[in-house]
Amino acid sequence: MIATKYASILKRFAAFFVDLIICKILIFVLSAPFELIYKPVEFAGDLLGHIGIHHPFDWLAGHFPIWIPDFADMFSDWMFVIIYILYFAVFEGSWRQATPGKMLMGIFVTDLDGKRISYRRALGRSLGRILSMIICLIGFLVALFTARNQALHDLLADTLVLEPEHGLSAGSTQPPGSPPAEGGSVA
Secondary structure, eight states: OOOEEEOOHHHHHHHHHHHHHHHHHHHHHHHHHHHHHHOHHHHHHHHHHHTTOOOTTHHHHHHSOOOOOTHHHHHHHHHHHHHHHHHHHHHHHSTTOSOHHHHHHTOEEEETTSOOOOHHHHHHHHHHHHHHHHTTTHHHHGGGGSTTOOOHHHHHHTEEEEEEOTTOSSOOSSOTTOOOOTTOOOO
């Protein structure tokens, strides 16, 4: 057992930024075959544009328009939302209790008693994170004004984000200030 403290907002932000980059890479890898099939000219131009080469296919697309419904763009947008939700839910509900970004920052997600959250609660937390992002990230700013650094999605899912408190050799994974567990004590 380790002594814990509430994760700092800066560490949470850094972890979230890393996770967004990973999600974006996943989206690209998973949507590339779909876009290559349904929008080959646009896909090639976008791919070359990402590596710094200007779109050589602009002239071709302008002279030979290929009508494809916006289904491909809609699919890509929905794929991002689904992967985003599942990415956080699967990692935070796992035995590691953390996404790769959180692991990198040394923080993890627990329930209010310091225990691992279920996949169902992790899914609810992921859906709540979207709510936190909707209006200018205000749901994330809530963490600045709560005693336990809880963002809106943490409050909705009854979760905490903790980090090990270095320098103490004994303790527990319970949140700071929580009552001791049966048969144990909090350091």
